[in-house]
Amino acid sequence: MNNGMLIAILGAAVATYFTRFPLMILSGRKEIPPRLVKYMSFIAPAVLTALIVPAVFAKQGRLDISLSNHYIIAAAATILVSYFSKNMLASIITGICTVGLLTWIF
C-alpha cells in the first residue's frame, strides 16, 4: 500500500467517524436545519452521476460521443434494466454483457 492510498484510507476513516459520532453523543440537544437536510439529500445522486457520466462519455480526457463508444449503448441498456428491475446486480450483469457483446460483434 503506498502513502497516497494510506492517507486516503485513514483520512476517509477519520472524516467518516466525524459524520457518525458528534450528534450521537449530543443526544437531542442539536437540531439539523431542515434546509441542510434537504441539501444533503441531493449529494449522493450528484456524486454518483459525476462518477458515471465522464466514465461513459470521456476517454483519456477527450469526449467520445459516437457509436464506436460501446459504453454509451451499454449505459442506456443498464439504465433501462435498473429502472425496471431496481436491482443492482441485474444492472451490472446487463452492463458488462452489453459491452462484452458489442466488443465481440464489432
Add this chain to the structure above:
Amino acid sequence: MTKRNELLKGFTDTIPLGISVSIYGIVYGVLAGKAGLSIFAVIAMSSFVFAGASQMAAVQMLALGSGPISVVLTIFIINLRHYLLAASIAPYLKDFSTRIKMVCAYFMTDESYAVTYNHFQKNEPSPFYFLGSGLNIYLFWGASGVLGYLSGSIIPPQVNYVFDFAFAAAFIGILVPMIKDMPVLVTVIASAAISIAGCLYIPGKWYILIAGIGASLVGYAASSVKGPAGQAALEKGEVLDNE
C-alpha cells in the same frame, strides 16, 4: 434483557439486511481488485471507513488517479447523511454513557440504523441492541468484500475493457432508483453537465467533488422553486446554465 442478550438480538434481527449488504460487498471487492487495490487496502477500508457507497466511490476515484485529499473530501460529503441518522437515534440513547455511544457510532450504518430505529419504537432502547445490529453489518460487509476481491482475481485481465464498465453499471444500479422526483432529476442532469465539463477542463479529479457540491445546490434550488413558472423554467433547462 441483559446487555449480552440485547447484543445478540440486535445481531440476529439484522441478518436479512446483512445478507443483502453482502451483494454490495462482493461488488465492492471485485471492483477494488480490478482497480488495483491490494487485499490489505480492501480490508483496511472496510474496517476503518465502513461505509458502502462511499467506499465504492473511493475505489473508483483511486482507480482514476484522484489525489487523497479529494478522495477524503468526497467521502466526507457522501457520508454527511450520517448526521441525520445519528440525530434521529440519539434521543433514544440519552440515558447511556458517552463511551458506549462513541462505540455505537463507529458501527452505525443506514441498515443498522433502520433495524434499530424500528426496534426502539416498540421496545426499551438499548445501545447494545444497536451495537449488535452494527456488528452484523460490519461482519457481512467485511467478509463479502474479501470474498469479492478473491473471486474477482480469477477474471482474466484480457477482458478489462469489459469489466471497467462494471463501475459505471454498479453506480447506475444505485443511482437510478434514487431518481424519484424532479429535483433529483435536475441534480443528476446538472451533475452530468458539470462533471463532463470539469473532466475536460479542470486539472486533476476535482470535478467529482465540484460536481457533487455544485449539482446538489442546483437540486436544492430546484426543490425550492414552487409553481408552474418554476417548473417551466426547469424544463427549459435553465439550470444547465449554472456551470
